[in-house]
Amino acid sequence: MSAHLTILALGSRGDVQPFVALGLGLQAAGYRVTIAAAADYAALAQDHGLAFHPLVGQISTLLDPAQVELFLGAASNPLRAIRSFMQQVNPIVDQLMRDCLAACRPSAGLIVSTLGMYCGVHLAEKLQIPLIVAHLHPYAATTSQPHMFFPPWPRRLPLRGGYNWLSHILADHIQWQVLRRPFNRARRATLDLGPLGPLATWGQVRAARWATLYGYSAVVAPPPADWDAGDSITGYWFLDEAGWQPPAALAEFLAAGSPPVLVSFGSMMVGRDGDRITSLVVAALQRSGQRGIIYRGWGELGRTALPPSVLAVDAVPHAWLFPQLRAVVHHGGAGVTAAALRAGLPAVVVPFLGDQHFWAQCVLRLGAGPPPLPRAQLAEGRLAQALTSVIESPTMAARASRIGQQLSDERGVERAVELIQQLVASS
Numbered sequence: 001m002s003a004h005l006t007i008l009a010l011g012s013r014g015d016v017q018p019f020v021a022l023g024l025g026l027q028a029a030g031y032r033v034t035i036a037a038a039a040d041y042a043a044l045a046q047d048h049g050l051a052f053h054p055l056v057g058q059i060s061t062l063l064d065p066a067q068v069e070l071f072l073g074a075a076s077n078p079l080r081a082i083r084s085f086m087q088q089v090n091p092i093v094d095q096l097m098r099d100c101l102a103a104c105r106p107s108a109g110l111i112v113s114t115l116g117m118y119c120g121v122h123l124a125e126k127l128q129i130p131l132i133v134a135h136l137h138p139y140a141a142t143t144s145q146p147h148m149f150f151p152p153w154p155r156r157l158p159l160r161g162g163y164n165w166l167s168h169i170l171a172d173h174i175q176w177q178v179l180r181r182p183f184n185r186a187r188r189a190t191l192d193l194g195p196l197g198p199l200a201t202w203g204q205v206r207a208a209r210w211a212t213l214y215g216y217s218a219v220v221a222p223p224p225a226d227w228d229a230g231d232s233i234t235g236y237w238f239l240d241e242a243g244w245q246p247p248a249a250l251a252e253f254l255a256a257g258s259p260p261v262l263v264s265f266g267s268m269m270v271g272r273d274g275d276r277i278t279s280l281v282v283a284a285l286q287r288s289g290q291r292g293i294i295y296r297g298w299g300e301l302g303r304t305a306l307p308p309s310v311l312a313v314d315a316v317p318h319a320w321l322f323p324q325l326r327a328v329v330h331h332g333g334a335g336v337t338a339a340a341l342r343a344g345l346p347a348v349v350v351p352f353l354g355d356q357h358f359w360a361q362c363v364l365r366l367g368a369g370p371p372p373l374p375r376a377q378l379a380e381g382r383l384a385q386a387l388t389s390v391i392e393s394p395t396m397a398a399r400a401s402r403i404g405q406q407l408s409d410e411r412g413v414e415r416a417v418e419l420i421q422q423l424v425a426s427s
Contacts, residue, residue: 003424004032006107008100008116009041012059013315014266014335015113016041018136018215018237022111023050025237025413026420036103048239053103056096089182097122097186104129109424114139118179121210126191131210132423134416136334137221137355138214141168144224148355176201211423213416216334219406220341220362234419235412236338241317250293253311257291259326260311261387264295265350266333274300277378281329282310284383290326290391318343327390329383332356332363332372341368344404346396348386350375367399 005026009019016037023033027050035045035052038059045052100119104110104127111132112120124131137148143161146152150167153160177198184195214233223233246254254260263281278294278301285292292310294301306312318336322328322343330336332351337359340347347369349360360372370389373382390396 002030002032003108004034004106005109005111005420005424006034006036006053006104008055008103008110008112008120009035009037010055010113010115010119011037012266013041013044014333015115015136016044017239017335019111019113019134020045020048020050021237021239021413022134022215022416024048024239025417029417029421034103034107036100053099055099055103056092089179093179093182094186094189097183097190101126101190109420111420117210118176118183122183122187122191122193124210126193130424132213132420133210134213134215136215137358138216138224139212140227140229141165141172142224142226144226145358147171148358173202213419215412215416216338217407217410217412219403219410220338220366221358232419234415235410236342236407237412237416238319238338238342240319244317244320246316246320247313249311250313250316253293254324257309259324260291260293261285261327261329261391262293262295262321262325263301263329264297264336265301265331265352266295266297266336275304277301278304278306280378280380280383282306283380284387285310287380287384288387288391290387293321293325327387329387331375332358332360334359337363338407341366341400341403342407344397344401346390346393346400348373348383348390350378350383366403368396368403369400370396 007019007023009016016035020035023035023045027033033050035041035050036055037045037052038056039054040058042052042054097119100123104123107127107129109130109132110120110124111134114133114135114137117133120131120133143165146164147167149171153163180196180198180201187193187195212229212232214229215237216233217235218233223229263285281292281294281301286307286309294306294310294312295316296303296312296314301312303312318339322339322345325343325345328336328340328345328347330340330347330349332349333356337347337349341363347363349356349363349369349372351357351360351372352375357372363369364371370386373386
């Protein structure tokens with residue numbers, strides 16, 4: 001009988017979709033796979049023939065827009081950001097652990113995303129099954145760059161490498177210690193396990209007993225020289241949704257003129273500014289002479305009246321849409337960054353928080369886009385100028401195309417499945 005693996009894919013669609021691709025690869029290799037994620041993504045898993053277990057409810061309705069606004073405002077301050085994050089997470093931890101336990105009970109192994117790790121370590125202890133943590137961005141400590149929630153060290157000052165390394169250690173332990181109390185509550189109530197004290201939590205994080213994979217490309221983010229995890233970088237886990245048919249309005253818009261620019265902030269909420277940002281985007285597109293497609297997403301963009309040169313859409317598979325575009329304006333999420341580069345598209349990156357700043361810098365370093373335009377600096381003139389620089393630069397287009405060719409040759413899911421088979425067999 002084939003082994004059963006559960007994947008805890010906590011997060012938004014950009015966090016879940018790569019794990020659906022991984023699940024399909026594992027299923028093709030003979031494993032039985034269950035995706036456990038927010039209820040929003042049941043169809044995404046089930047339409048591809050994977051078993052699905054809902055966690056907590058619909059993430060889009062659980063988030064408090066007011067708290068999201070506070071979180072976005074605190075994104076550059078690690079302590080404020082963690083406090084705002086806890087206000088969102090604390091009330092749902094008990095239900096989350098109950099749902100995760102129900103999803104994992106028949107499993108011979110557990111694969112978790114970065115957010116799923118905080119539940120996964122306790123579940124693996126309870127069920128005595130192997131744990132594999134799969135990150136979609138760099139995670140281990142390094143002297144080459146700071147942790148995603150820490151600001152960069154000023155270049156004119158010494159000790160930057162030490163600061164970078166320490167930022168990873170501090171961020172890791174701050175997050176685990178802040179989450180210790182609600183997860184101890186869930187350990188007692190749901191898992192019948194004893195609580196972990198501060199020293200035990202410190203030791204658990206430091207020991208890092210779990211196996212680790214990285215589901216992104218070393219072409220885009222080469223491993224730092226002081227890492228020992230380079231062999232665990234598998235390449236991206238792309239999900240190609242064959243046979244998808246566009247709605248008539250989208251097909252007609254694409255056929256009616258030159259290739260458009262996609263503006264997508266994915267599952268990022270934009271606070272209470274949806275209409276204002278829509279107007280800003282439309283004005284920037286018109287000022288740069290571009291047709292545009294706006295992805296509505298959770299930010300409630302594109303709800304106002306739009307000119308004929310701009311179309312608002314709901315979810316459209318990247319693999320279908322991106323080859324028909326001229327460029328992309330996006331928030332720097334790992335998934336959309338990968339999709340744009342794979343399609344050979346230059347991009348204007350508007351990072352909001354977290355690893356989005358890291359991926360924005362990767363796009364800049366690769367020469368596939370202009371300097372990032374952080375959300376706090378988003379303005380019509382700046383966006384129009386960035387778009388014009390992308391459209392008029394043959395160098396950016398050529399570099400993005402070259403990266404796309406390299407990514408198309410990678411087999412990230414196949415490599416990840418090979419590593420998981422080895423890890424499961426050795427456990």
